[in-house]
Amino acid sequence: MKLGNIISSIVVVILGVFIILQSSNFPDEVASAPGPGIYPSLLGWLLVLLGSILLIQTFVSRKKEEIIVTFTSKQALFIYKLIGVSVLYCIILPFLGFAITSFLFLIITSFMLGLKKYRLLILIPMVSIILILFIFGTIFHIPLPGQTIF
Incomplete structure (x- = not known):
């Protein structure tokens, strides 16, 4: 499952970076209030953080997990x-x-x-x-x- 964790964490980090880049086009502030770019940016940073944590945990963990995935379960x-x-x-x-x-x-x-x-x-x-x-x-x-x- 290590390979699955590595792939999914990289995909989540890339998605987070994409969301951060896209939300940077929105204004951060509108009439002294948080603008429409704040919430997507926070979500993007959260995805980058969680994807990074999963990636680090995957490399630090010494367990070998064998999980069998069936698509007809x-x-x-x-x-x-x-x-x-x-x-x-x-x-x-x-x-x-x-x-x-x-x-x-x-x-x-x-x-x-x-x-x-x-x-x-x-x-x-x-x-x-x-x-x-x-x-x-x-x-x-x-x-x-x-x-x-x-």
Whole structure:
């Protein structure tokens, strides 16, 4: 697994550097407040830091870990299903709008993650969507796709 850690840490560091370089094109300050470049820069630096830590730990560690990865295991199939539901969410979002699509997405993913009580399967997504619509629509005045409730 050392080779996998080395490759993934280098990819994460390169991604972090790319994000830092791209976010440097945004202003750091707008009207005496943090500008749009601050948050992506922080995330980029965080990726560089975490990728570097993984790389250092990989070289310092003396353990030889033998991990067998199968792409047809139960866990891998679960991830494939979750990715499929997420892609479907992105495709359907422009047509049904945020509220309906997110409600269905939360029900399906909650069920996939093991929530079996039907009351909670309806209640948790409903409360979540209402809160998100209220916060973004009413407090921040940010319209969401197909938003008609608030």
